[in-house]
Amino acid sequence: MAKVLVSDSIDPVGVEILSQVAQVDVKTGLSAEEIIQIIPEYDALMLRSSTRVTKEIVEAGSKLQIIGRAGVGVDNIDVPAATRQGIIVVNSPEGNTIAAAEHALAMMLSLSRHIPDANQSVKANKWERNRFIGTEVYKKNLGVVGLGKIGSHVATVARSLGMKILAYDPFISKERADQLGCTLVDLELLFAESDFITLHVPKTPETQHLIGRETIAKMKPTVRIINCSRGGIIDELALIEALESGRIAGAALDVFEQEPLGESRLRELSNVILTPHLGASTTEAQVGVAIDVAEQIRDVLLGLPARSAVNIPGLTPDVMEKLRPYLQLAETMGNLVSQLAGGRCDSLNVRLQGELATKDSQPLVVAAIKGLLSQALRERVNYVNAAIEAKERGIRVIETRDASTRDYSGSIHLEANGSMGTHSVTGALLSNGEIRITDLDEFPINVPPSNHMLFTLHQDMPGIIGKIGALLGSFNVNIASMQVGRKIIRGDAVMALSLDDPLPEGLLSEITKVPGIRDAYTVKL
Ligand SMILES: NC(=O)C1=CN([C@@H]2O[C@H](COP(=O)(O)OP(=O)(O)OC[C@H]3O[C@@H](n4cnc5c(N)ncnc54)[C@H](O)[C@@H]3O)[C@@H](O)[C@H]2O)C=CC1
Numbered sequence: 421m422a423k424v425l426v427s428d429s430i431d432p433v434g435v436e437i438l439s440q441v442a443q444v445d446v447k448t449g450l451s452a453e454e455i456i457q458i459i460p461e462y463d464a465l466m467l468r469s470s471t472r473v474t475k476e477i478v479e480a481g482s483k484l485q486i487i488g489r490a491g492v493g494v495d496n497i498d499v500p501a502a503t504r505q506g507i508i509v510v511n512s513p514e515g516n517t518i519a520a521a522e523h524a525l526a527m528m529l530s531l532s533r534h535i536p537d538a539n540q541s542v543k544a545n546k547w548e549r550n551r552f553i554g555t556e557v558y559k560k561n562l563g564v565v566g567l568g569k570i571g572s573h574v575a576t577v578a579r580s581l582g583m584k585i586l587a588y589d590p591f592i593s594k595e596r597a598d599q600l601g602c603t604l605v606d607l608e609l610l611f612a613e614s615d616f617i618t619l620h621v622p623k624t625p626e627t628q629h630l631i632g633r634e635t636i637a638k639m640k641p642t643v644r645i646i647n648c649s650r651g652g653i654i655d656e657l658a659l660i661e662a663l664e665s666g667r668i669a670g671a672a673l674d675v676f677e678q679e680p681l682g683e684s685r686l687r688e689l690s691n692v693i694l695t696p697h698l699g700a701s702t703t704e705a706q707v708g709v710a711i712d713v714a715e716q717i718r719d720v721l722l723g724l725p726a727r728s729a730v731n732i733p734g735l736t737p738d739v740m741e742k743l744r745p746y747l748q749l750a751e752t753m754g755n756l757v758s759q760l761a762g763g764r765c766d767s768l769n770v771r772l773q774g775e776l777a778t779k780d781s782q783p784l785v786v787a788a789i790k791g792l793l794s795q796a797l798r799e800r801v802n803y804v805n806a807a808i809e810a811k812e813r814g815i816r817v818i819e820t821r822d823a824s825t826r827d828y829s830g831s832i833h834l835e836a837n838g839s840m841g842t843h844s845v846t847g848a849l850l851s852n853g854e855i856r857i858t859d860l861d862e863f864p865i866n867v868p869p870s871n872h873m874l875f876t877l878h879q880d881m882p883g884i885i886g887k888i889g890a891l892l893g894s895f896n897v898n899i900a901s902m903q904v905g906r907k908i909i910r911g912d913a914v915m916a917l918s919l920d921d922p923l924p925e926g927l928l929s930e931i932t933k934v935p936g937i938r939d940a941y942t943v944k945l
């Protein structure tokens with residue numbers, strides 16, 4: 421039975437789902453060293469933001485198939501390391517959107533009305549009505565940095581509070597912003613005009629210290645900044661200085677450069693509200709993300725695709741349904757052409773034809789690469805790491821798409837260049853889903869791939885097929901099917917044989933000695 425390690429606290433419904441297919445161990449609060457010690461026995465790892473999945477953990481996870489992040493941000497996971505290891509990383513892109521957006525809005529209103537301090541004051545038996553004069557948000561400018569899922573919901577609710585929304589997101593269209601009732605602006609304007617600024621971007625090299633000394637200098641002195649996205653997007657030291665000097669009016673932070681927050685002057689500031697990374701901490705969100713991610717882990721352990729993988733292309737179920745039979749075809753052909761070309765290839769041309777000539781069919785290219793590398797890497801290559809492995813091995817992959825068709829509604833053409841020259845194959849599916857190789861080195865054939873195959877390039881002349889048949893027979897090799905393809909009578913021809921048995925040692929060189937045989941190749945699929 422598969423084993424899943426759950427290293428952060430998740431809703432029990434997640435454990436229930438995982439238990440359908442695996443032994444589930446919930447062990448929270450482990451150190452990196454402790455995880456490295458136990459991870460080799462696990463097939464899957466499920467976590468939230470407290471566990472840091474380092475390169476060392478990924479590399480120690482020799483059995484890991486999938487890492488599931490019960491939330492949005494995967495910045496605590498070394499995704500490139502996981503990709504290289506062929507480990508799928510999944511998250512729950514929408515499970516906690518509302519929770520995080522509502523937390524940001526709660527922070528904004530708490531800041532503007534001093535709710536936390538006022539609450540403490542009353543609990544301390546005081547009645548300080550003059551100390552807590554607030555500001556209204558009505559008719560104020562809210563700068564939303566990152567108009568994705570959370571930023572959009574914040575903007576929508578804030579508009580209903582009567583706020584004007586200035587949004588900055590270089591990847592969002594004006595139409596989308598208009599739809600949300602937001603004005604798309606550049607960062608300069610957002611900083612200069614906003615009364616409140618709320619951050620909803622992922623942590624990337626571009627967003628690191630997006631708010632720092634220089635940018636704070638451009639803001640109004642009355643501005644209040646809310647960060648419920650990621651620590652590090654604000655330069656904490658610069659923020660502390662601005663708050664201490666009164667350069668800005670206030671800040672509300674849910675996320676920090678170091679979590680848990682250690683020694684920090686932030687704790688001493690009266691114009692700051694701090695929460696311990698609570699954005700996703702609602703009952704609803706925790707049930708949502710636990711179900712979303714546990715189901716994906718369960719599916720992957722059952723050999724099914726994941727719906728929200730961050731390191732392999734996401735496919736809608738109907739596209740997947742259409743591509744599924746072709747994935748096997750592309751992979752088999754990649755394996756075949758790599759053996760014909762001599763294993764070590766330096767380029768692979770993939771031409772997707774007919775109904776496959778769409779951008780949705782990108783996974784077929786990955787499948788062809790996977791097949792191409794399978795001789796060298798065996799089970800170490802998969803859909804996650806195939807493209808990266810090819811790049812690292814210096815294999816140039818060229819994709820083309822050609823919507824025209826001849827005999828089949830969709831077909832795949834691969835051409836590989838390796839130590840044995842350039843070879844090509846074309847393949848298609850019959851209406852019953854069976855795979856056919858329809859073309860070899862531009863010679864028309866029609867053979868189903870089989871475990872053991874023999875291909876020859878020979879002169880089209882009487883008797884040659886009989887000689888090969890007799891030779892195979894004398895070595896007790898049974899022929900399952902045989903096809904000859906030629907372009908002109910008595911010119912060059914190819915022979916493709918599916919064999920029931922592997923070719924015994926020495927037989928290939930005997931075959932190449934038959935008069936008229938120019939070349940012969942064996943292939944094991
Ligand atoms: N505090 C908490 O507990 C939670 C925090 N989060 C964090 O909130 C953030 C936003 O999450 P979602 O809205 O779900 O993500 P999303 O992917 O839907 O939205 C992010 C938006 O940021 C934009 N963006 C990317 N780079 C940018 C840049 N350099 N400048 C401006 N915009 C940029 C993208 O175009 C996208 O529209 C993430 O960092 C996530 O990790 C999410 C859930 C809970």
Ligand SMILES: O=C(O)C(=O)COP(=O)(O)O
Nearest residue numbers: 468469470491492493700
């Ligand atoms: O989903 C996210 O990105 C979050 O930051 C939520 O973090 P958490 O799962 O509450 O540790």
